[in-house]
Amino acid sequence: MALFLHNVENSNPSGISYRGYVQLNGIQQWITILGQSKTNPVLLIIHGGPASTYSMFTKATQLFSTKFTVVHWDQRGAGKTYRKQPAVPKNLQTLVDDGILLTKKIKEILPNVPVILLGSSIGSIIANLMVQQAEPLYAAYIGTEQMTSKSHQYAFNQALFETGNHVLSKNWLQKFPFDAQSWSAKQISEFNIFSALQKNGCGKYGN
Structure with missing residues (x-):
């Protein structure tokens, strides 16, 4: 655990602050750990994407560090x-194995606190x-934007409703099969881009 402790900042002796690489299943993987008390529960955040890291939002989740020790992890790839x-990961199980090993390393340096797992989007x-493969390691699981067989169907229906009378956007959406479960990977990617543009106020998508 010297690798963790080498870069721990000691400005708050009762807390923990670490930014650096940790060896996980053969490669160096980036993590950040921030907490004001080592006795607080750990909140291990599993980002979505694929490859959409949340470590860039460390400042946004800094408030959580008063009640939790927040861990961000840039996954393999x-x-x-x-x-x-x-x-890059060979398959989903590679990421699962990395995450479980990271959890074990965290519990070595913070052995007496519960670990809460938060999975977002594909991270869910x-x-x-x-959790299924290493349930005893975790005290609780939180899922946000969870991926299910109906996730894209709900989002598609909502997008059609929200476009209202905007003809270009509605016509563009109607190029998709109404049954979202039949979408190809390319169609899913295109729809995700459309949704992100709408939610970020980048104008209407359509051509």
């Missing part, structure tokens, strides 16, 4: 982990499998 070595699938 993403963010600073990918920047250090361009290794990874986190769910982590």
Whole structure:
């Protein structure tokens, strides 16, 4: 655990602050740990994407560090982990194995506190499998934007409703099969881009 402790900042002796790489199943993977008390529960955040890291939002989740020790992890194939070595996961189980090992390393330095797992978007699938395969490691599981067979169907229906009378956007959406479960990977990607543009106020998507 010297690798963790080497970069721990000691400005708050009762807390923990770490930013750096940890060896997980053969490669160096980037994590950040921030908490004001080592006795607080750990909140391990499993980002979505694929490869959409949440470590860039450390400042946004800083408020959580008063009640939790917040852990962000750039998964294999993403963010600073990918920047250090361009290794990509062979399959979903590779990410699950990395996440479980990271949890075990966290529990070695914070042995007496519960670990709460938060999975977002595709990260909810990874986190769910982590819980199924290593349930004793986790005190609770939180899922946000969870991926289910009906996720894109609901989002598509909502997008059609929200476009209102905007003809270009509505016509563009209607190029998709109404049954979202029949979408190809390319169609899912295109729809996700459309949704992101709408939610971020970047104008209407349509051509």
